Amino acid sequence: MNSALSVRASILKKLPKFIASALSSFHSTAMATLESLNFDNLALQRLPIDPVSDNYVRQVNGACFSRVSPTPVKNPKVVAYSSGAMALLDLPDEECRRGDFAKYFSGNVLPPGAESAAHCYCGHQFGYFSGQLGDGAAMYLGEVVNNKGERWELQLKGAGKTPYSRSADGRKVLRSSIREFLCSEVMHNLGVPTTRSGSCVTSDSYVTRDIFYTGNNIQERCTIISRIAPTFIRFGSFEIFKGTDRETGRKGPSNNRPDLLPQLADYVIQTFYPKIWEENSSDLEQMYLAFFREVCLRTARLVAKWQCVGFCHGVLNTDNMSIVGVTIDYGPYGFLDRYDPDFICNSSDDGGRYAYNKQPEICRWNCGKLAEALQPLLPLSKSAPVLKEYDEAFEAEYWGIMRKKFGFLREIPNDRELMDGFLETMYRTGADFTNCFRILSKLQSAADILALLEYLLNQCCSAAQYRKAFSPQMDPTQLQMLLLLQSSNPELLAMLGKKADALQREMEMIQKAEELKGLTPEKKKESDRKLWMEWLGKYADRVGQEDPNGNRVQIMNSTNPRIVLRNFIAQGAIDAAEKGDYSEVRRVLRAFQDPFDESIRYSDFTAFDEAVEGPEANVTNVDDDAKSDNPSCSRPPKKCRIEYDARPPEESIIRVS
Template sequence: MIWRNIFLPAKRSTLSFCKRMSSVDTAKMAQGGSDAHPLSGLEFDNLALRALPLDTSREPGSREVSGACFSLVTPTPVKAPKVVAASRDALSLMNIDDRGIKSDDFAEYFAGNKVLNGSQPAAHCYCGHQFGYFSGQLGDGATMYLGEIINKKGERWELQLKGAGLTPYSRTADGRKVLRSSIREFLCSEAMHHLGIPTTRAGTCITSDSRVLRDMFYNGNAKNERSTIISRIARTFLRFGSFEIFKPVDIQTGRAGPSVGRDDILKTMLDYTLTNFYPEIKEKYSDEEAYVEMFREICHRTASLAAKWQCFGFCHGVLNTDNMSIVGITIDYGPFGFMERFNPGYICNGSDDGGRYSYKKQPSICRWNLERLAEAWQKVVPIEKTEAVVKSDYDAVYNKEYMGTMRKKIGLQSEREGDSSLIEELLATMRRTNADFTNTFRALSTLQLPGSPEFEQSKSKMLTKVLSTCLNLDELKATLKPQMSGNQLQSLVAMLRQNPAFLNMLGGGRMNAITSELQKLEKLDALKDTTEESLIEEYTAKWNQWLDAYVTRLEKEVLDKDFDAMNMNRTELMNSVNPHFVLRNHIAQNCIDEAENGNFAEVQRVLELLKSPFKDCVSEASNTTPAPVDGASAAELPASHGQYTAVKTPLWALGLVVT
């Protein structure tokens, strides 16, 4: 075990390659000489491993790690690593430019086959409440901390590899990730950043000829898939679960953290977090008060983050305490989803039968997780003080962020009584008409202010756009088709008629799944006499009813007669928070399909589109797409981006399930 004091002076080690540089070498580097390695400017300063207790054992296999926050590990090489895609924006945070990306051994370093000099691979020990139950030790089972890089601006960024091999926390897994999950996390990390939502970044996606066995749907149909590694970048990857390693035996699960009773380490972790990520609080407050104020800031950031997710229709899917960042950013992208048609009960995770992490429950789950964090700190910070912070601050901060963003999304520049009801009714109308969440908000920006010469014409056009995002009759029927067979449902209905209490006896996710299937049947039955014309008529009436209230509210926004300027400002405001392009499941799936067939260019193309999510015309963004990292010209890229500009998601894609 190695202990070092957090307040020791930092020891920085500049990356070197095999030999000591001569004065000639140094001169060539300064002049951009060909002898200088493209990655030679990286500067590692691995503060976390100096400040926090480190397990130096190299004992192979999974094991409980007591009294440490990190364990030293060694990445496991893969066969023939190759670059799928690279984010130049993210890599620039570490001073890596195109020369570094195009260097011959770039893929080797970012696959873990070679270790950058100055880096110290390690895996982080943490615990977590998973789906509401304490699971004991979890840790980085497939992820490795490489170190912390100081960039030219003096910023500190932690670099990780995900999928780089076994660690002491791998449990029964193999420490690997596959192409499909890696592409999804790579793209979504960057998509969220460009939407303005706090997030970890993704620098690279590297695949290989090494294979791992995976059963994607847990149905016995396992197949060999490409072992793939992504690099992740953040200020820190500490999470709520990092502080749960001290948790005593849990009454429900009988599990405990690996470092129970080590209050000294808890205080060290709190001091490390306070000093490095909340220095303004450390400077202003002292002792216990500083910890409470740090908790308050974590509470505020978490509430604000949850509000942003809701405003952009993002569903995380696995909001366990081990997936909640201590600095209030989105981390660990798994079965996430951007909501298609608005549904408050939207569940993006096919494994979440009970809907614990559904879209509508995200804010309350984040609050619940903060309460678990308060429990984790209680040996050093009085729990009555941190719980009081959650009670007094969380909802207030969430509501302020949510309403502030939602007002912008519908073009309101002032606050008035009734705005909340107007927004709630908008969402209810989306729900009743099966409207697309993202595209409906975007369409609203085309409405001119009442009193403008083009108001009535723009209102008609806007209504047509909104209606075009709604499901037609055939699409609606297809989405209501039960997943259970007719015989299964008939048997269930018969049992329920004989014993109505049977449904409650099932409990949990099974009851929710069956209830959902029965509700689908009822809705499908109600459409028997519906025609396409009558459905459109019904949708139109519902939207006109909301539009009447919306127009009345917009009339209060008109302060003068300079309608041109006011309309322009309103449109710019709305289009700055209402994306035209988000990472829908079918877009990610198309990238995966192309990549699995050997075409990596589509991943890079979609990455470029995600960098300009608020542009009106996606094709304009694609026209400026730089060549992919393998050197192909823009002219050689497939012209498949056109399918992403559709008004709504294709019918086949509405049934995509991510586990």
């Protein structure tokens, strides 16, 4: 608590009770201004800071943070802000609409009390220890304690170079910033623990980017988002003390400072796990065990929620795993369209390490790496058994949510078999994950089967799309050479960046493609109809065993979202924004305030505008400086419709880096 709050508390004690109560009540609801955010910056008080003040790329020894200032941008302008996220800082809409808001949230001006710094951490990336990483583009501004007593760390991402930027420029561009800004808020509204994003601010400063890695460089606008979370400390934060790795030869920058590990662990436990601190501080080993257990359980429950909404993170390195169990660092993420358990959203993950169906085991693996990092405080003999509890927590959370998605309020034998059968039918028909789950609440009895059948068939992909989904990715000659290298010199294959998993996956694709050669549109439609009819019959029988007077439908519709942030939705907002029109970003943000809402008519774009934007829905917000040459989808509602609850277009190129 800062000194002003301490003085206030002492004054209140001396006042008559009714006056103190009134003043206290006023304070608890009072909102802040950009100049009066209640910063206390506890992390910088409790954790070691780099003594070097110059901002240049280096290995940072003996420190968790390096002080660094944001690099100003030209003419910052607001793309969008999230009222809900800003409210966590006690900032009302009036403050977010101020003319100088963009200056504060671009880093051009620091709010009073802020202390900018970059966090040092390491990470296992794609299974290999990479040594020092750190905040190469993000900057800690401080921690705000709001009027509810909640602590929120505030960051700017894309604010310029830090000692951890390596060869990069510390900047982010409009497209990647919009994706993270929107997804942070969408995930929160889907009920998934996540970091929040308060604002997206672009500028007239530019950086060079090669979008498709083809050598065709373009100039893109520097864009900064604000991120909000209890803390951005992650698994990799504890790996800065790691000794030399036997596989990569790399080591943590503070490997010679084991005395700092308990300092970091104690800070995290006391600040973010206070109950564990209070109950176990007299027995340190028990405290670290309880801490590790809680991190594992939170992580297990988090990834179960990802699986249930069809979310794929894409880069589940240990440096992208939050120590408080929230989703962190939105890069090449994706939501399932066609249900494919092997879905890979990251084009650089050719081996499928971070595929959708691998996420639970990868997060478990990452928990194991955290256990190794904590080994000086907690023997592996004590932490290893906790990983079994991870499995149990995941299963309980996953199947608990799945039962709600299917409307199974009673537990009956063979329920899991029926639920697995639904997933298998979606896979074999190439059906849409989100829409198929959402429609299930419409089935009340066998009389509804035919209506649902027609809808589900419309959610299945075409024969051509299905064949394309399983088409091999490698040139046959290249594949043969790599297979030969795998058998003769696997070490060299690894040095070339190719893994056995990638080759195995390619062989499986070739086999599947061969099986699908004879798949015609007629054969697929016939097969799809048969598969869905068989499953729907079993499901109708099972639904008949539920209480007809229960709240099954309400539970299903509050568990199965109507819309998720599909790539084509995010890309539509990006395309408009790159032409200077930010209204589509704001419209998407507003639409996803309740992704379970049944009332909005997405097929009627004008009605949709009115539903989410209010009476000023058709007023276009255009940045004239962005030289918008073509109309965006958010301008002519009658000619350009974005149906957010529709299946994605067949062809779309998504730029995510």
